Amino acid sequence: MSFEGINSVHLLGIGGIGMSALARWFRHEGYAVSGYDRTPSQLTDQLISEGMQISFEDQLDTIPTEIRSSTEKVLIIWTPAMPKDSIQLNFFREGGYQLKKRSEVLGIVTSTYYTIAVAGTHGKTTTSSMVAHMLKSAGKPVIAFLGGITQNYQSNLILGEKKGKDQPLVVVEADEFDRSFLRLHPNEVVLTSADPDHLDIYGEEQQILNGFLEFVNLVDRKGRLYIQQHAAQRLGEAKLPKVAKREYGLRSSGISAENIQARPGSFVFDYLDGKNEIKGLELFIPGFHNVENALAAIAISLDHQISVEQIRKGISSFKGVKRRFEIHVNEGNQVFIDDYAHHPEEIKACLSSVRAMFPAKKLTVIFQPHLYSRTRDFAEGFSESLSLADSVVLLDIYAARELPIAGVTSAMLLEGINTNHKELVAKEDLMSYLDQASPEVLVTLGAGDIDRLVPEIASWMKEGLNRYAL
Template sequence: MSTTAQQPTVNDLGRVHLLGIGGVGVSAVARLLLAEGVSVSGTDAKDLPVLDQLRAAGATVYVGFDADHVRDADTLVVSSVIQAGNPELEEAKRRGLPVLHRSQALAALMRGRVGVTVAGTHGKTTTSSMIAVMLRHAGLEPTFAIGAPIPDLGTNAELGQGSAFVAEADESDGSFLNYTPSIAIVTNVEADHLDHYGTAQAVHQAFDRYADLLPATGLLVACSDDEGAAGTASTLEQHRADVRVVRYGFGDAAQLRLSAADHSGLTSTATLRDAEGSEHLLSLHVPGDHNLLNAAAAYAVGRELGLTPRAALDGLAAFGGAARRFEFGGTADGVRVYDDYAHHPTEVRAALRAARDVAGQGKVHVLFQPHLFTRTRDFAQEFGEALSLADSVQLLPIYPAREEPIPGVTSELVAASVSANHAVVAPAGAAAAVVAAAKEGDVIMTIGAGDVTAFGAPILEQLRTRAAAR
């Protein structure tokens, strides 16, 4: 796709047509453009509920791609899933229209505001959600664009009247390098998306470039407990004396240091010691050490934007979670069912550790769907080790998303790496199997970035049927 010579402004875009407008990231851009008064149209391959919402907001939306749909457009916006050969993309190229990646359109919306971008292999959605909820709770009316619906906010994107613009910055395709943030967050840096980057070293180098996007006096907030994020912070400090760095974590290197973490059910608390030596009680309504770390990053942003410690902490305490991030589905026959988007071994491990805290004396049962053939190939062993934290594991076939199958790469590679041989690949009876394993007091988790989330409702229904049969 082509890009403009310099970063465009919203006023440069004219009438905007968005391809894949039903996707969570592209629909967020569409919502913000509409709120700015821009003429918006778009196309998606499927008729999704979000399309009716966008129509109600003033967008012209089509289902099914056709070159005629771009006849009135001045600018085309696409995501990375749109491939060459798409008739609307090819028509836009033929007409010489500017073609912007979704992130470039978001960057145009961010101009003139205080950009707060959240990057990292894990934790982007939760951390950016925490920041947006915290700022709104404090009355700062932020603009935000986040990669999942946030129940506390009622949406994943909104044009606020305040100066702050909070955006989740996606590293998967390198598009997080299109932003010009005033505050940049790096939650962690690990090897992932190797289909795009090729090597782990290239991933780390991309995060170094992301941090270097900061202007003079800009702020990098980085997790000192994570080797990759800490490395990015050190690299930036070595050649940029004009920017500031705040580190957060449980270790001694952190200026915002967490300690005395405690987890009880869905609540988490810790002592947060700031750079001045003052100690505060951080209290959350989401589980896990990883969420305490995410909250520490959000707290740093709140303080940078002028919030008092009390206002920042109160805002974080108001956060109730993001969609598909340890999302509670319901309870039936004494079994609690949760859903999580985790699709990297580190994320799976964090989700299952949190599930252990929630389950207490109960057991944890997992229905896991690997996401992408390349990721399964690269991390099958690590997935198996992470899933070994569960008491039983059912596996679905790999969710391909944008990829073609790779010979020999199947869910059995993951199953073979789960300890005690207690992982089973059984797509036809997966829901029934996980229900059969669960007893009163246990936790069931559906985990993965594909359509495994759809199993939550039938699992709950089977649990209700079992209870009624007693």
């Protein structure tokens, strides 16, 4: 299928990070774009300002007239997050409209263009954003569908200028949730990690490994596979596709990083791959895990004939992704970092990097667990990772799409956390707690709504610094 004959696109769940990137692409391509979402957000405000018609009431009369009056030239894109009793969704289903899931639409796009697909339990948003930025900053035509808002472009859609007849390279974040990445048609694949997650979908660890294995085997036989060393071990070398493979990792025998230096606002490292050595690269999104993500982006850049000087410029100019090791305050004796980490391995990577950057400072972590099932399945791992901090504050579990599970609460993590201080704090009491605690290095973690507290925490810390200066 192609999009020939379509002139209007209506997205159900348009405010989602993946759906909004598609909405922006269709708008850029000249389609009339409208949609529905349950609640307004900063992202939906931006989409409206970009010319899209969005409603927040699941009613028929909020659907644009041109969408309701014709089925022939309309594409409806929906997300599985839509409730089964949605009035709009059922209207479109019963009315003979052409309905496609977001993953199906991305499948169509990736079947049309040369595609670099980035997957992994963690690291895929930063890595795909970095790959896209490296290509764009080097002047390559690019289209990137991302799972986060890039700081360089303030968008989850990156568009590069077309160069004559050159077709754009598509960079897409390949999401393992609901196995949606299996609809893609990648020419190149990056697998950043293959740790167990989404066990509410996959059931057991081996099933998610099977899902990643099925995904990497989608790669075009003339393409390339860039795979993190531990992910390769977990999937089994013998089961990987028979294509050009580039293994990478901080200590990989393939592509590796040496002479890593953790600085207060950056990491400096050397890139080595057996053929190329690039010394003194400086990455201004700190973290050992981000150095590892950069290895994949650099390897792809070299394979696409991007020069060493362009690579050096691309790495140093990359500003990261919102809520991925995002430093909000770093002045005086106080630091505030916010991160989307919601899996034990992500928390471990984040806190290990913070420790390396600020080894002499007291580290306080505020963590909001995401999903009852994930908290239950990885309780021991969460407690172990959080023990890297000096002080741990736990908020209540963010339920997201789930109903409560008996006996599963944030409190179940406390006993296994080995720190000097640990406690539960209600979200509404958090600012009062911070007033009393006066943290030196503060890190907020979680994939729920903890991000809504970030501006207030940042303002609170900056106000304190100003008072101290006076």
